[in-house]
Amino acid sequence: GCFADPERAGLDADAVFDGMTEHLFFTLGKLAPTASNHDLYMALSYAVRDRLMTRYLASLEAIRARPHKTVAYLSAEFLIGPQLNSNLLNLGISKDIAEQALRRFRIESLDQILEVEEEPGLGNGGLGRLAACYMESLASLQVPAIGYGIRYEFGIFNQLIRDGWQVEVTDKWLKGGWPWELPQPEEACFVGFGGRTESYTDGKGNYRSRWIPSEHAIGIPHDVPVLGYRVNTCNRLRLWRADATESFDFYAFNIGDYYGAVEEKVGSETLSKVLYPNDGTDEGRRLRLKQQHFFVSCSLQDMLRSLGNRGIPIEEFPNHWTVQLNDTHPAIAVAELMRLLIDEHYLDWDTAWDITTRSVAYTNHTLLPEALEKWDLTRFRSLLPRHLELIYEINRRFLQQVRLRYPGNDAIQRKLSIIDEDGGKAVRMANLATIAAHHVNGVAALHSDLLKRQLMPEFAEIWPEKFTNVTNGVTPRRWVALANPALSRLLDEHVGPEWITNMELLTKLEERQHDTAFLEQWGATKLSVKRKLAGYIHRQTGVLVDPSSLFDVQVKRIHEYKRQHLNALQVITHYLRIKNGQAEGMAPRTVIFGGKAAPGYYMAKLIIRFINGIAETINADPDMEGRLRVVFLPDYNVKLAEQIYPASDLSEQVSTAGKEASGTGNMKFAMNGALTIGTLDGANVEIRERVGPENFFLFGKTETEIMELQTNGYRPRQIVETLPELAEALRLIGLGHFSNGDGELFRPLLDNLTGFDPFFVLADFADYLRAQDEVNQAWTNRKQWNRMSLLNTARTGFFSSDRSIQDYCQTIWKAEPFPVEITC
Numbered sequence: 001g002c003f004a005d006p007e008r009a010g011l012d013a014d015a016v017f018d019g020m021t022e023h024l025f026f027t028l029g030k031l032a033p034t035a036s037n038h039d040l041y042m043a044l045s046y047a048v049r050d051r052l053m054t055r056y057l058a059s060l061e062a063i064r065a066r067p068h069k070t071v072a073y074l075s076a077e078f079l080i081g082p083q084l085n086s087n088l089l090n091l092g093i094s095k096d097i098a099e100q101a102l103r104r105f106r107i108e109s110l111d112q113i114l115e116v117e118e119e120p121g122l123g124n125g126g127l128g129r130l131a132a133c134y135m136e137s138l139a140s141l142q143v144p145a146i147g148y149g150i151r152y153e154f155g156i157f158n159q160l161i162r163d164g165w166q167v168e169v170t171d172k173w174l175k176g177g178w179p180w181e182l183p184q185p186e187e188a189c190f191v192g193f194g195g196r197t198e199s200y201t202d203g204k205g206n207y208r209s210r211w212i213p214s215e216h217a218i219g220i221p222h223d224v225p226v227l228g229y230r231v232n233t234c235n236r237l238r239l240w241r242a243d244a245t246e247s248f249d250f251y252a253f254n255i256g257d258y259y260g261a262v263e264e265k266v267g268s269e270t271l272s273k274v275l276y277p278n279d280g281t282d283e284g285r286r287l288r289l290k291q292q293h294f295f296v297s298c299s300l301q302d303m304l305r306s307l308g309n310r311g312i313p314i315e316e317f318p319n320h321w322t323v324q325l326n327d328t329h330p331a332i333a334v335a336e337l338m339r340l341l342i343d344e345h346y347l348d349w350d351t352a353w354d355i356t357t358r359s360v361a362y363t364n365h366t367l368l369p370e371a372l373e374k375w376d377l378t379r380f381r382s383l384l385p386r387h388l389e390l391i392y393e394i395n396r397r398f399l400q401q402v403r404l405r406y407p408g409n410d411a412i413q414r415k416l417s418i419i420d421e422d423g424g425k426a427v428r429m430a431n432l433a434t435i436a437a438h439h440v441n442g443v444a445a446l447h448s449d450l451l452k453r454q455l456m457p458e459f460a461e462i463w464p465e466k467f468t469n470v471t472n473g474v475t476p477r478r479w480v481a482l483a484n485p486a487l488s489r490l491l492d493e494h495v496g497p498e499w500i501t502n503m504e505l506l507t508k509l510e511e512r513q514h515d516t517a518f519l520e521q522w523g524a525t526k527l528s529v530k531r532k533l534a535g536y537i538h539r540q541t542g543v544l545v546d547p548s549s550l551f552d553v554q555v556k557r558i559h560e561y562k563r564q565h566l567n568a569l570q571v572i573t574h575y576l577r578i579k580n581g582q583a584e585g586m587a588p589r590t591v592i593f594g595g596k597a598a599p600g601y602y603m604a605k606l607i608i609r610f611i612n613g614i615a616e617t618i619n620a621d622p623d624m625e626g627r628l629r630v631v632f633l634p635d636y637n638v639k640l641a642e643q644i645y646p647a648s649d650l651s652e653q654v655s656t657a658g659k660e661a662s663g664t665g666n667m668k669f670a671m672n673g674a675l676t677i678g679t680l681d682g683a684n685v686e687i688r689e690r691v692g693p694e695n696f697f698l699f700g701k702t703e704t705e706i707m708e709l710q711t712n713g714y715r716p717r718q719i720v721e722t723l724p725e726l727a728e729a730l731r732l733i734g735l736g737h738f739s740n741g742d743g744e745l746f747r748p749l750l751d752n753l754t755g756f757d758p759f760f761v762l763a764d765f766a767d768y769l770r771a772q773d774e775v776n777q778a779w780t781n782r783k784q785w786n787r788m789s790l791l792n793t794a795r796t797g798f799f800s801s802d803r804s805i806q807d808y809c810q811t812i813w814k815a816e817p818f819p820v821e822i823t824c
């Protein structure tokens, strides 16, 4: 059948103009002559959304008519970024066509309209952004998939910088209306919390347990269409918004307990109110567990319902759904699926467990102990009493197997148990996920190896085939084609436009590596993008930077393990060398930082203050003019990232070896032709292998060397004594040279570094300086630099999320492409 009047969905300029005109008038209630840029953004977005609908409905209908295994990607975060430009690209509406339509509203450039788009900040950083890249690649590869998550009313906070400090401001991303979601109140789900369990005997004389929750919430799906690149597949991102329950509050209202009724209403509405802004440290907040259970329960009910609607027996669940847990945040899914199957669908334990373990897989994103989710047992029981019973039973059966295999070995049981019995009892979500999952994967080769050998050696011994690696990837549509149109044109010309869906084709660029004219064009392209960023920096910070200087960039969440302070110390040394007249042969540099700190992470916030202090001193010093500039760009988010990666010459990936699971910014930089200065950590290892060691500035201790330092006793103060440049930098900080004479301001940072230095900043300092000198040398030979840059782009096709998704499909999901036909 035909899905809509095709006239209404044309991709030419006239059709887009007509669509905008209609929406401006009928949907937005505005007249064209007085429409604001935001009105025009909304009108264009609705017109574009219309053009997704045929594909979206055809994709849903195809699956309904002819069932096919579907990926359910469960994630507490989806950092999807701006939607308009991505949908234009994937639909095939060129900038030129969009601008032809816009000119009829007296708008000259598409950029003016893209500028006003609010991005939904429904994630903290890498993990949420990865989920978004994966949704895009799944659709582009025509794999049926649904992303399940939470529609936070307030996403990650907006960051202001006041007097050098981070200030958090509520992110009201919905205030102007967000045109990309389709609420589906008719598909609402009901979720319980709290209360108690009771046993009863069913009609057949079986003992059963059931849960009587004391509280409920309703989940209303808000669906965001995710279109693949130039294909008909348009998958769905289904985000749940918590709503108040209706049934009982009318009752309470009638018996006069008005405030009691309102209380539950308020309680359930706050569930999807706000994203927790910590990436890294788990705070064990009760509301966060509630959020997790809320979206997981809605999502699993939704999957079961879709089988029911199609008359598919529940035993078939694993053939229709493959459920991926993005870290442990959705790991309650293991217990909730068991509960739904046993308590609501009356399956026996073994059948339910078989279905669960054949469906669920788990991706680990961190080895840092402080990021591993643990829930206090008492609190867990009070919120999810039935789930705790089921977890105990899962654990009992599992530990029985462990006892058979390792008789008398109590230590191994204590380590593998889902329940942490040391100190205050707690539920270990990583153990729950690992026991139930058919695959557990890390996100880069090194990380997966450490996961197996350090974090979970006993699990890996029991289930060696369970553990695997899928190296992360990023979507080339957003991170090259959209973010870097200048580079894309060059790639189109010299490789052919197929690179965008087959990034390995970029190796063809290697043919040009000795072509002087081409290398000059390569450098000129980069320069043109840097000019644009220089303009942005000036507008945002008032700092004038030289586009021809080396753009040295570190953008990512602020964390001690990511070591922005190592970079900052290096900047001070650079400054001192200029001051001391040792600047000969030192190329002009612009050092750019960006990133948010968790609001409760004191040291990370102090690092931001530190960078801003250094920037203020350096940028005000006439001796630095034309030689060194330092900027901290406020409010790093997806939109800003799209400006930064293409304009970078040097990518700072300086985490302590063994701490960064993968990193994905590292890939975005390299694809856009930045060279990396980095440690052997996360995916840096694989990036270096692929681009070639001669095209990567390596420094720092290896993970093994760091471990040895740790065990042999590390004395950071001794390092200071052997490095006069470091000693001088620390002395100046202590004198208040970067804090208007306040010698106390950065004291906690200094004490941390010279006392424990938990992330081995000083241990890697000297080697970092050496590598930075090499960077400087390499930059001086610009033709050689451009060649290295070109080789980075040419050889990083592997880091396309298309490759990651193909990997997941083959090794973990057993899911296949399912092309969608449009029959009209």
Ligand code: 26Y
Pocket (backbone or CB within 6 Å): 124, 125, 126, 127, 128, 130, 276, 278, 279, 280, 281, 282, 283, 365, 366, 371, 372, 373, 443, 472, 660, 661, 662, 663, 664, 682
């Ligand atoms: C427990 C809770 C507070 C929590 C919330 C968010 C814990 C962790 C996170 C986010 C983690 C995260 O973003 N991890 C990053 O995942 C990326 C994608 O795999 C990796 O590239 C990156 O190395 C890793 O730090």
